[in-house]
Structures are given as structure tokens and as C-alpha cells.
Amino acid sequence: MNQPNWLTKWTKPAHNWVGALALGALMLGPIHALADEVSNSASARDAVESAEPVLSYETSYNLIAAIKRYEQIVANGGWEEMSRGAFALKKGDDRGHVRALRRRLIASGDLEDSDRLSSEFDDELDAALRRFQARHGLHLTGVIDQETYLTLNVPAETKLAQLKLNLERVNQVVGELSNRYIVVNIPAASIEAVENGIVERRHTAIVGRIDRQTPILTSKVHEINFNPxxxxxxxxxxxxxxxxxxxxxxxxxxxxxxxxxxxxxxxxxxxxxxxxxxxxxxxxxxxPGAENSMGHVKINFHNPHAVYLHDTPQKSLFGQNRRFHSSGCVRVEDVDKLVSWLLRENETDWSLPAVDAAFDSGERMDVRLEQPVPIITTYITAWANRDGVVSFRSDIYGYDEVGRVDFASAE
Incomplete structure (x- = not known):
């Protein structure tokens, strides 16, 4: 018996609708996976980028706690070396080397311990690996790339020595800190603008390459040169x-x-x-102009090395993982926001729109800070926050290797 026309009319769309749902489910799989990876990266960054400064009394206390943890890790035998078979591991893989990665990340506290070590590279392991990468200033790829592989294989004893050396560095300078200051951390290629013990602004930086190093110093920012x-x-x-x-x-x-x-x-x-x-x-x-090596602004502080902070026309360099390209001076990402922060105590309005307008004008202008702001360029390769998250950076200038802890002063 033939179906009534009205039944045919409604059953065909229903069939197509079910098919569409099935196709949608197949398409949503990769979308959900990508969303999980984005979420894992965000969580990793949030764990590392706290409001605590790299240089502070609290950093000293946090480093002492971290040293105790790593002393226990070393006493327990550290962690095993990852074999070359772990190279290029990523989410979705299912093989024996995944278990070795789990053991490695459990040992350093990036992954919770478990009685059962799965060989599947699941979302939990992806999140742990991205956390490890964030703690070491690596790109959050969720993949055992070359830099991640090498970093995983740095011995626990080396990490412990880094922590102890950097505790000395922090303790040597924290007594000089004021209520408001900026810190250039050379190994991290980053800048913090600090007030009342809180990081109000954090900027990606480009610092001196190995053969033209950014010097370690203390001084005070006293002048801004617009369109220099x-x-x-x-x-x-x-x-x-x-x-x-x-x-x-x-x-x-x-x-x-x-x-x-x-x-x-x-x-x-x-x-x-x-x-x-x-x-x-x-x-x-x-x-002055678009080609100018200092971009729209130069930030001056007295020092015997003739270095300064500045803008740059080469914005793409800020996206790199290893940002050691300058001849000693420091290039600043989102420099207009830092300039506005530095000039905040001036009577004249230097809000962000005012700074951007000065940039756009192309006009040469020198503005003195009515309240000079202390600046410290330093070399911190290991630090920790109050949540126990410990960050490390590569010993780019070899200061850790020779045990250097001194801080030059340039007033």
C-alpha cells in the first residue's frame, strides 16, 4: 500500500535531519578537541601569569618553598630521561612512550599521580604538557617538539641549583625595591610594571642577543622621547x-x-x-618615521651603557619564543600602554588615547617624568608564585653556569 502524500512529505525531511545530525557530530569532534586545547593553553597561562612580581619579598619566600620541593624531588631520584621515541608525541597518540611522559610530568608536579599509567595521550596529559611548557616559557603546542624535549631532559639537580642561585639574586635586590617600579627580566624577555606589590602590566620584550647583551643595572626612568x-x-x-x-x-x-x-x-x-x-x-x-629603529618612542634612564627601552617597527619578533635580537637595548610590546603607566603621575593627561595621539602626530616631543620611576634590569632564570607554580628560563647568557649573582648599579 502506498504512503499517503502527507506522510511522505514529513518522513523524508526527518531522514535528512538524522543524517545531518550524524554529519554534524563528525564535524564537531575536531572542533571540541580544538576547544579543549585552547582551554588547556589558557589554564596553563593563568597558572603561570600571576599578579606577583618576579622581584619581591614574597618571591623570596616562594623560592624557599620551591627549593624544599625540589630537594625532595632530587632525594627521590629526580626524573627519568625521555628517550628519542617520545619526540613528536601529541594528543591522540597511544604508545608506550606516553607512559614515560606521564611519569616525567608526575615527577615535576605538572600531572597528578595515578595508580594506572595509561598509554593514551589524553586531554589530561595535554593540559599537563601545556602547563610544563608555560612554566618554561615555551610555545604552548601540546607536542613534544625539539625545545620541549630538551627541556624535559634537564636534570632535577640542575633545576635545584637554578632555584638556589636565583634566591640569592632576588635577596640581593629586594631591599632596593620601592612602591612603584619596572623590572626587565632578561632570560624571560619580559617586563613587569609593579605598584604596591602587584604586577599592573606585563609586557613581552626583546632583549640583547648573546654577543650584545642587555646589561644588568638599576636606574630611574626620567624621560620619554616621542617620535625620536x-x-x-x-x-x-x-x-x-x-x-x-x-x-x-x-x-x-x-x-x-x-x-x-x-x-x-x-x-x-x-x-x-x-x-x-x-x-x-x-x-x-x-x-622619525615608520622605518625608525626606535619606532614611536624611546624611554630614557641614566646608565653608563647607553641602553634604553623603546618601540620597534618589527612587531612580528614579539611572537617568537626566543626573543634575543637586540644590540643591548630593550624593545617593548604594547609600549604605548607602558608609557601611559610611566607618565601617570604627571599633571598633564597621558592616558592611553593621549599617548596614541602623540604617536600618530609624528611630532618630536620630550616629556620628563615628574616622578621618576625606578627600573631594574635583572637576570632571573627561576622563580615561583604563592600557588607553588615554579617557572624556569634558559641560561641564555651563561650566568647560571658561572654562578653570577651580582647586580650593577647605574644611578
């Missing part, structure tokens, strides 16, 4: 500009860098013998 000229240091003229001019005679013109003699007379770049060091005796000045 860049007076090229002689070291950069000697190391870089002479080389670039030999490769491309239009380099200075393209980057709007002018040359002046001792009398202030502008020179033609083609009049200089670039096969020699002749150029070092002249003044090189880059005009």
Missing part, C-alpha cells in the same frame, strides 16, 4: 652599517639615515670609503 631620532651607536656603525652599505649602497637612503660631520654638515654617503672604518668618525642619525 635614532643616533646610531658607533658599535652598530662598525659592526652593521658598514657591512650593509657594502651590500647595498642605497641602505642609508632607504632607511632615512643621514650622516653628519663634526661641524653638523650633512655628508653624501657616496663620499665615504665603505671599505674602511672611516664612517665611524661621523654621526649617523635616523629620522
Amino acid at each position: 631620532y635614532w643616533h646610531v651607536p658607533k658599535s652598530i656603525i662598525r659592526r652593521d652599517i658598514i657591512k650593509y652599505m657594502n651590500q647595498d649602497p642605497n641602505y642609508l637612503t632607504d632607511y632615512r639615515i643621514k650622516i653628519y660631520d663634526a661641524n653638523g654638515e650633512e655628508l653624501d654617503p657616496q663620499s665615504i670609503d665603505w671599505s674602511t672604518d672611516e664612517a665611524v668618525q661621523y654621526l649617523f642619525r635616523q629620522e
Whole structure:
């Protein structure tokens, strides 16, 4: 017997609807997995990025607690070395090396202990690995990539030595801290703006490369230069500009860098013998603008090293994991927000819109801080927060290796 027309009309859409649900379920699987991974990364960042400063009395107490924990880890035999078979492990894998990863992350406290060590790389393990990566300043990939693999295999004894050395570094400087200050932590390539013991702003930074290190010092920020000229240091003229001019005679013109003699007379770049060091005796000045190496702003503090904080036109570098690219000065991400924070005590309005307007104007302007703000550039490769989360960074300049704890002062 044939179905009535009205029944056919409604059963066909129902069949299609069931099929659509099945297809939707297949599509939602990867979407839910991605959402879990995003959530795991956010949780890892939240655990590490507390409001506690890297330099404070509380950091000292937290480091003492962390040292006790790691002494116990070392006493228990530390953790096993991950084999090369663990390389490229990621969520969804199911093999024996996953168990070794679980044991490693349990030993360092990133994963809760369990009587049953599954060989499945599940969401819980993904979250633990991302937490480990966050604690070590790595990209939160959830994958055993090269940097993660090498970091997992740093012995517990090395971590303990780092903690003890950095406790000395923190204790040496905390007595100098004021109510309001900024800290540049070189190994982390980060900046903290601190007030009343709380990190009010945290900025990603780019610091000096190994052969042109950012110096350790204390000083006070006293002046902001909006849309500055860049007076090229002689070291950069000697190391870089002479080389670039030999490769491309239009380099200075393209980057709007002018040359002046001792009398202030502008020179033609083609009049200089670039096969020699002749150029070092002249003044090189880059005009304000989009190509300017200091971007829209320079943040000045007195020091014998001629270093400063500044903006940069190379914003893409802030997304890198290892941000050691400068010639000693420090580039600041979201620098307009830091400038506004530094000038907050001035009578003139320097809210964020006012700072951005000054940037956009292109006008050269120097503004003195009515209340100079202390700045400390330091070298902290291990620290901890009150929740017991311990962070580590690579010994990029080799100071840990030689046990360096000194802090130079430049008032």
C-alpha cells in the first residue's frame, strides 16, 4: 500500500535531519578537541601569569618553598630521561612512550599521580604538557617538539641549583625595591610594571642577543622621547652599517639615515670609503618615521651603557619564543600602554588615547617624568608564585653556569 502524500512529505525531511545530525557530530569532534586545547593553553597561562612580581619579598619566600620541593624531588631520584621515541608525541597518540611522559610530568608536579599509567595521550596529559611548557616559557603546542624535549631532559639537580642561585639574586635586590617600579627580566624577555606589590602590566620584550647583551643595572626612568631620532651607536656603525652599505649602497637612503660631520654638515654617503672604518668618525642619525629603529618612542634612564627601552617597527619578533635580537637595548610590546603607566603621575593627561595621539602626530616631543620611576634590569632564570607554580628560563647568557649573582648599579 502506498504512503499517503502527507506522510511522505514529513518522513523524508526527518531522514535528512538524522543524517545531518550524524554529519554534524563528525564535524564537531575536531572542533571540541580544538576547544579543549585552547582551554588547556589558557589554564596553563593563568597558572603561570600571576599578579606577583618576579622581584619581591614574597618571591623570596616562594623560592624557599620551591627549593624544599625540589630537594625532595632530587632525594627521590629526580626524573627519568625521555628517550628519542617520545619526540613528536601529541594528543591522540597511544604508545608506550606516553607512559614515560606521564611519569616525567608526575615527577615535576605538572600531572597528578595515578595508580594506572595509561598509554593514551589524553586531554589530561595535554593540559599537563601545556602547563610544563608555560612554566618554561615555551610555545604552548601540546607536542613534544625539539625545545620541549630538551627541556624535559634537564636534570632535577640542575633545576635545584637554578632555584638556589636565583634566591640569592632576588635577596640581593629586594631591599632596593620601592612602591612603584619596572623590572626587565632578561632570560624571560619580559617586563613587569609593579605598584604596591602587584604586577599592573606585563609586557613581552626583546632583549640583547648573546654577543650584545642587555646589561644588568638599576636606574630611574626620567624621560620619554616621542617620535625620536635614532643616533646610531658607533658599535652598530662598525659592526652593521658598514657591512650593509657594502651590500647595498642605497641602505642609508632607504632607511632615512643621514650622516653628519663634526661641524653638523650633512655628508653624501657616496663620499665615504665603505671599505674602511672611516664612517665611524661621523654621526649617523635616523629620522622619525615608520622605518625608525626606535619606532614611536624611546624611554630614557641614566646608565653608563647607553641602553634604553623603546618601540620597534618589527612587531612580528614579539611572537617568537626566543626573543634575543637586540644590540643591548630593550624593545617593548604594547609600549604605548607602558608609557601611559610611566607618565601617570604627571599633571598633564597621558592616558592611553593621549599617548596614541602623540604617536600618530609624528611630532618630536620630550616629556620628563615628574616622578621618576625606578627600573631594574635583572637576570632571573627561576622563580615561583604563592600557588607553588615554579617557572624556569634558559641560561641564555651563561650566568647560571658561572654562578653570577651580582647586580650593577647605574644611578
